[in-house]
Amino acid sequence: MKKWIGLSLAALLLSGCERLDESVQQLKRMEEVDTDIKVKTVKAYTVESGEEALKQEISGVVSPKKELSLSFGRSGQISQILVQKGSVVKQGQVLAALDASVFQQEVSAAQGQVASASIRRDQTLQGPQQHEMETQRLQVEKARQNAEKASAEHAQAQILYNNGAISKDELDRQALADKQAGIQLQEQQIRYDKLKQGADKLEVEAANAAVQQANVQLTRARQDASDAVLKAPFSGVIAAISQTESEQTGPGREVFRLVDTSGWLVNLQVDSGQIGSWQTGKKVTVRAADGTEAEGVVTFVAPVLDPATGTYPVEVMIQEQTDHWRGGMTVTCVYEVKTNNSLFVPVSSVGIAEESYYVMKIVDNTLRKEPVTVGNLYGTFYEVLEGVEPGDEIVSSGLSYVVAGEVVKVADE
Incomplete structure (x- = not known):
């Protein structure tokens, strides 16, 4: 009995030691875990x-090298549209025209005015003709004879009046006729002398002014006729046609939209932390979303901040032919910077x-x-x-x- 009790006590002591050792080990593990948590x-x-x-990568939007809305310079009815949407056109090529009948009439009328004014100016510069000189000389001679006759009649009337043969009214009438004949002789003599002097300076200036005014009218008429023809200002592609033949149009109303896709312009917005390394003339690698690349050149770096965006506008020009690119697509510009x-x-x-x-x-x-x-x-x-x-x-x-x-x-x- 005592032996059994001793064995039981030994078993209990052994079991308790094992539990105690397990508890100690668990506390150590918890302490290690707690230490790991505190050290970040x-x-x-x-x-x-x-x-x-280093490389700076900034995204930007592609736009055509040139893009322009084309319209006629004056109002009228469109008589011809000579291109289609997507047509490739050359600089100076005629794209459309207005009904030119009215404009041609205006040009013809202006040309006639120029011709008439030029003839009148030539006549003024040449001075009076020989027959005009002779006619005026005869007028002077006739006026002299009339003046001599009126003077003689006045003298005769004075003698008669002194002798009481005529009245005072009759004498006054002869005196007035004598005076008028003298004035008429002076006027005819002045005209004759003026003809002998040649062209008058004021008349020449007036003739020149008339010719100049007629030429202005002709230039205006020709400009109106020119405005009736719409030509391509640069080579490119017709991106849109907004009007049709027989439709009325006017200045500023878009007929075509012409784009030049021989090159592309990329517009970037660079922040103040990066703008210091951007310089005009620096080469840039431009990468599209499909992985294609092209070489560009920085053509503009804004000297001032754009208050609307808080960034500096930068433009990159691409001169390479990239037919698969389109305006409005997003690309990435890779700009290398020397680190020194x-x-x-x-x-x-x-x-x-x-x-x-x-x-x-x-x-x-x-x-x-x-x-x-x-x-x-x-x-x-x-x-x-x-x-x-x-x-x-x-x-x-x-x-x-x-x-x-x-x-x-x-x-x-």
Whole structure:
């Protein structure tokens, strides 16, 4: 009986030790788990100098090299449309025409006015004809004879009046006739002298002005006739036809839309962090969504910010033939930037506190907040001017979840 009780006590003691040991092991495991939870795991980035060129990739929209709405310069009825939608046309090619009958009549009338004015000017410049001179000379001679006759009759009337043979009224009538004959002689003599002098300066100027005015009318009529014919201002493709033959049209009303697809223009919106590296004349690789590429050249970099978008407009011209491209499609422009061995860190590794930039350095598995001075933004990388050195290890992302002085574990990558 005592032996059985002793064996039972030994079994109980052994069982209790085993349970105690299991509890201790469980507590150790819980402590290890708790330790693992307190030490955060972070992703790290090792700072290196950029020995190769970085690439900025910015999306933009493609538009034709040229695109223009074409309309007639005056009102009228469309008599001919000589192209179709999709037609390839050359510069100067006639695309459509208005009914020109009215315009041709205006041109003919203006030409007649020019001819008449020119004849009158020529006659003025040549001066009076010989028969005009002779006719006026005879007029002067006739006026002289009349003046001499009136003067003699006046003298005779004066003698008669002195002798009481005629009245005072009769004497006055003879005096008036004598005076009028003298005035008429002077007028005819002036006309004769003027003819002998040749063309009058004022008359010549008036004749020249008449010719000039007639030529202006002719130019206007010809311009109206020219405006009745619509020509292609540049080579391209007819993208749209808005009107039909026999339809009334007028200035500013679109008839055709002409596009030049011999080249393409890509419009970009570059932010202030990247605009510093963009320069006119720089070559750019333009990549479409289907993987095709073309070479472009930066032709314009806006000197001021566009307040509507908060970015700087940039234009890239593509001179290559890319028939499979279409206006309005989105492409990506790849722009290479020389780094000059600068230091670069991911944008996600840079934080902002109190209007200054910082990174979280990892030193002996402990975080240290380090102020940095950043330069331009290149894609997803900041250029760092001060604050880090090559080989420094920094937190690459998730800065809002860590604090300075915290012990961390770097994730294996």
